[in-house]
Amino acid sequence: xxxxxxxxxxxxxxxxxxxxxxxxSVTLYGLVDTAIRYQTNANAANDGLVEMREGAITPSRWxxxxxxxxxGGLAAVFKLENQFNLWxxxxxxxxxxxxxxxxxxxxxxxQYGTLTFGRQQTPFFEEMGNTFDPLTVADYWxxxxxxxxxxxxxxxxxSAKYTNTIGGLHxxxxxxxxxxxxxxxENSMYGLTASYTFGPVAALVGWQQNDVAGxxxxxxxxxxxxxxxxxxxxxxxWLHSQDNSGTVDQAELQTxxxxxxxxxxxxxxxxxxxxxxxxATAPLAITLAGYYGHARNASLGNGSLGNGINYxxxxxxxxxxxxxxxxxxxxxxTRGTGAYTIDYPGRNNQTGVAIGLRNxx
Numbered sequence: 001x002x003x004x005x006x007x008x009x010x011x012x013x014x015x016x017x018x019x020x021x022x023x024x025s026v027t028l029y030g031l032v033d034t035a036i037r038y039q040t041n042a043n044a045a046n047d048g049l050v051e052m053r054e055g056a057i058t059p060s061r062w063x064x065x066x067x068x069x070x071x072g073g074l075a076a077v078f079k080l081e082n083q084f085n086l087w088x089x090x091x092x093x094x095x096x097x098x099x100x101x102x103x104x105x106x107x108x109x110x111q112y113g114t115l116t117f118g119r120q121q122t123p124f125f126e127e128m129g130n131t132f133d134p135l136t137v138a139d140y141w142x143x144x145x146x147x148x149x150x151x152x153x154x155x156x157x158x159s160a161k162y163t164n165t166i167g168g169l170h171x172x173x174x175x176x177x178x179x180x181x182x183x184x185x186e187n188s189m190y191g192l193t194a195s196y197t198f199g200p201v202a203a204l205v206g207w208q209q210n211d212v213a214g215x216x217x218x219x220x221x222x223x224x225x226x227x228x229x230x231x232x233x234x235x236x237x238w239l240h241s242q243d244n245s246g247t248v249d250q251a252e253l254q255t256x257x258x259x260x261x262x263x264x265x266x267x268x269x270x271x272x273x274x275x276x277x278x279x280a281t282a283p284l285a286i287t288l289a290g291y292y293g294h295a296r297n298a299s300l301g302n303g304s305l306g307n308g309i310n311y312x313x314x315x316x317x318x319x320x321x322x323x324x325x326x327x328x329x330x331x332x333x334t335r336g337t338g339a340y341t342i343d344y345p346g347r348n349n350q351t352g353v354a355i356g357l358r359n360x361x
Contacts, residue, residue: 023069028361030062034086035328035356037140043256046346052087055356056316056330057138060086061101073110079103101155113164120161123172123193124206124221125154131195132204132223134235134275134289135314141254142334142352143314145343146271146291149241149248150219153210156189168197178211186214200227204237212245231279235289239271249299256345260299268296287316298339308339324360329353 033055042049054060063081070076081101083092093100099119106116121129128147129137137154138144144151156176163172176189191208204223209216223237241248246263253259275289295308312334320326335349344350 024066026064026066028062028064030060031058031358031360032060032086033058033356033358034060035330035354037352037354039142039350039352041344041346041350043345054085054092054139055358056140056143056328056354057135058358059083059092059139063099063102067108070107075108076105077108077114077116078105079116104161106161113162116161118159119155119157120159120174122154122156122189122208123161123163123174123191124150124208124219126172127193127195127204127206128221128223131202132225132235132237133273134277134287135316138314140332140352140354142312142332142350143289143330145252145254145310145312145334146239146273146293148251149239149243149269149271150208150217151251152247153189153208153217153219156191159189170195170197176210183214185211187211195223201225210245212247215245216242217245217247218242233277235273235275235277237273239269241269241271243267243269252340252343254343254345257343258301260301260342262299262303264297264299264305267298269298270294283320285318285320287314287318289314289316293340295339299342300339301342306339308337308341310334310336310340310343326358327356328358329355 034052035055036050036052039049061081061083063079065079066077068076079102080099082098083100084090085092091097091100102120104116104118104120106114108114125137135143137147156174158179159174159176161172161174172193174189174191178185178187180186189210193204193206195202195204202225206221208219219239219241221237221239224235226234228234244266246265248267248269249260249263271291271293273289273291275287278286280286290313291311293310297305298308300306312332314330314332316328316330318326318328332352336343337348341348
């Protein structure tokens with residue numbers, strides 16, 4: 001009898017464990033992507049450069065994400081996401097951050113939205129990287145310079161983030177705790193985006209403020225996507241930033257550029273973009289994007305301040321070999337004048353050509 005009771009108990013325990021596991025899930029995911037790229041005017045001697053580096057629009061990454069059903073439409077969620085260089089196996093940052101892209105835990109409600117805590121992508125980066133930028137905030141300087149003003153502020157440590165979708169309205173709000181004794185505002189961050197989808201049109205507005213040792217960086221942006229057909233999309237947007245911290249002058253410099261002798265106490269940038277994505281055939285997708293930027297009161301590199309203009313164009317073609325693997329090629333051109341000339345190692349224009357291979361898992 002005791003053996004029978006023990007056997008029944010063990011069976012019930014096993015069924016209970018199976019039920020608990022059935023209500024939870026953990027997924028390992030990621031992508032590996034690298035490209036061979038040729039670029040003109042890559043140093044002060046205006047030499048060309050051939051190198052292997054990250055993909056044109058997607059850096060390599062892997063992550064773990066999971067959820068546990070708590071009942072009543074409520075779930076516990078988490079995400080850990082790493083970013084690395086495929087060609088040398090190293091972390092793709094110099095701060096020794098293992099989970100550079102995301103490291104958070106939170107609660108998700110089917111009715112009330114999701115609240116998460118940790119290191120997270122900002123609402124601005126979520127919206128631009130997923131929907132509103134033609135190149136999903138690309139990786140090469142020549143493709144992503146327009147986002148360099150906000151580049152140091154695309155991720156936030158020690159943050160609380162809320163997201164929710166109500167009908168066609170999607171909202172995201174974030175607050176980053178500064179962690180400075182005696183000052184709740186110093187080194188803090190807050191950001192908000194609201195996007196609305198109505199038929200073929202999606203529109204975005206956003207605001208973000210970062211405190212850097214008591215000095216402010218502010219960003220306002222709007223974006224628009226129009227789906228002409230299921231295969232063709234048109235995109236446009238505007239980013240306006242004001243930086244009192246001197247961060248942007250340093251962030252705009254690309255590899256090989258000389259450091260500036262002074263930074264602006266009040267740099268203002270207005271960056272515009274237009275683009276289109278076209279699913280030409282089932283395996284072939286083509287993207288064309290153009291960016292234009294006007295900087296005011298920016299560092300000229302010699303201790304004085306002035307204005308500058310930068311513009312670029314990029315053509316990207318992606319060909320799917322399967323649902324998970326694709327090859328791609330890209331051509332880009334960029335040129336700067338005025339304050340932007342200090343951001344170039346040599347001549348104030350560059351042309352790049354790259355071919356790459358991407359696999360998702």
